[in-house]
Amino acid sequence: MAQGDLSKDLEAIVKPLVREPLLSIRPYVPGRPIQDVMREFRLEHVIKMASNENPVGPSPKATAAIQDMLQDLNRYPDGAAQDLRSAIAKHVGLTESAVFVGNGSDEVIKMIAETFLQPGDELLVPFPSFSQYDFGAQVMGATVVPVPLADGFQYDLDSLREHVTEKTKLVYLCSPNNPTGTWLTHRAAAHFIESLPEKVIVVCDEAYLEYVDTPDPLRSVEFIESGKPVLSLRTFSKMYGLAGMRLGYALGHPSLIRYLHQVREPFNVNAMAQAAAIAALDDEAHVQTSREVNRLGREQLYRGFERLGIPYIPTQGNFMLAEVKNGQHVFQELQKLGVIVRAGFPGIPEYIRVSIGTPEENEQFLKALAEVLGKIKELG
Numbered sequence: 332m333a334q335g336d337l338s339k340d341l342e343a344i345v346k347p348l349v350r351e352p353l354l355s356i357r358p359y360v361p362g363r364p365i366q367d368v369m370r371e372f373r374l375e376h377v378i379k380m381a382s383n384e385n386p387v388g389p390s391p392k393a394t395a396a397i398q399d400m401l402q403d404l405n406r407y408p409d410g411a412a413q414d415l416r417s418a419i420a421k422h423v424g425l426t427e428s429a430v431f432v433g434n435g436s437d438e439v440i441k442m443i444a445e446t447f448l449q450p451g452d453e454l455l456v457p458f459p460s461f462s463q464y465d466f467g468a469q470v471m472g473a474t475v476v477p478v479p480l481a482d483g484f485q486y487d488l489d490s491l492r493e494h495v496t497e498k499t500k501l502v503y504l505c506s507p508n509n510p511t512g513t514w515l516t517h518r519a520a521a522h523f524i525e526s527l528p529e530k531v532i533v534v535c536d537e538a539y540l541e542y543v544d545t546p547d548p549l550r551s552v553e554f555i556e557s558g559k560p561v562l563s564l565r566t567f568s569k570m571y572g573l574a575g576m577r578l579g580y581a582l583g584h585p586s587l588i589r590y591l592h593q594v595r596e597p598f599n600v601n602a603m604a605q606a607a608a609i610a611a612l613d614d615e616a617h618v619q620t621s622r623e624v625n626r627l628g629r630e631q632l633y634r635g636f637e638r639l640g641i642p643y644i645p646t647q648g649n650f651m652l653a654e655v656k657n658g659q660h661v662f663q664e665l666q667k668l669g670v671i672v673r674a675g676f677p678g679i680p681e682y683i684r685v686s687i688g689t690p691e692e693n694e695q696f697l698k699a700l701a702e703v704l705g706k707i708k709e710l711g
């Protein structure tokens with residue numbers, strides 16, 4: 332069949348039709364897929380430590396649940412995700428009307444922006460942090476106010492508080508923060524939230540909550556229970572190993588949650604994702620194993636970085652930052668050795684972010700890094 336001729340350039344006609352705020356949005360840069368790197372560098376074995384995925388894999392209970400529902404794929408999913416919301420509600424100790432599910436927490440972040448933000452509104456975000464917060468706000472034409480983290484990428488909540496103005500509608504707190512791995516204590520977050528005007532909504536992104544093993548971790552559900560305008564964001568993409576399924580959720584007072592439904596597509600969470608998530612929530616063994624693999628992997632990488640003399644940022648997530656001077660160069664060179672990490676986060680060009688892998692993956696990464704930096708001897 333002949334291919335249609337698309338050579339005529341319509342840019343001059345189309346561009347003036349596009350909504351103004353969209354013109355300055357820079358596209359999201361995801362971790363590179365394994366296949367891409369295999370093809371580019373003609374490699375047979377490539378490991379991906381770039382997207383904070385669970386190296387253990389998905390819960391076997393979740394994959395079995397997906398298998399079980401395949402013969403029903405001719406049916407639309409339950410648009411209200413009743414069973415899933417009920418399972419999540421039980422898991423977190425809130426009512427179903429406080430649970431809102433989305434096609435990944437990425438979608439929930441966008442829907443939060445669509446629900447609450449318009450031109451003239453301000454959104455406070457820690458910097459550096461997860462880029463999707465900016466994206467949602469930019470789509471809506473709202474103003475993003477980045478508030479730099481302090482030394483060692485620690486939260487500076489006093490500074491965050493000082494940036495609150497009459498126009499501030501939303502404040503994002505991400506703990507553990509992506510890409511830095513640094514975290515908030517519950518006490519500090521509570522003090523901050525208490526200090527805010529009532530009309531400011533705080534979104535606590537707890538995508539990596541299940542990995543946290545520090546004293547006094549952020550427990551944002553307690554803010555919701557005490558009637559604060561707080562939304563908690565969670566995901567099945569990290570600890571639950573279901574990134575490919577796309578499922579995230581928000582928790583919040585029903586008065587907030589009901590408005591998120593105004594921008595929700597009728598069937599935004601597919602049937603496989605719903606079945607998989609219900610099963611994954613019930614698989615405590617998978618969670619325990621994943622947590623332990625991450626804890627040991629974190630120690631392994633800490634020790635490796637120390638031997639190589641590379642400064643790193645202690646983390647409470649399943650990833651960490653290492654200071655390698657020229658992040659982009661190290662990222663490129665690591666790919667040639669079959670290891671994909673991330674670099675090029677705004678404001679921190681000297682760092683790479685590596686996701687914690689299996690013991691074998693961590694070992695391969697450390698060896699490759701030593702080679703790239705000419706430090707093979709130090710690894711011993």
Ligand SMILES: Cc1ncc(COP(=O)(O)O)c(C=O)c1O
Pocket residue numbers: 382383434435436437438461505508509536538565566567568574577578579
């Ligand atoms: C802090 C944070 N929030 C949200 C997400 C998005 O998760 P999901 O896969 O549920 O869209 C990520 C993914 O990397 C993340 O790091």
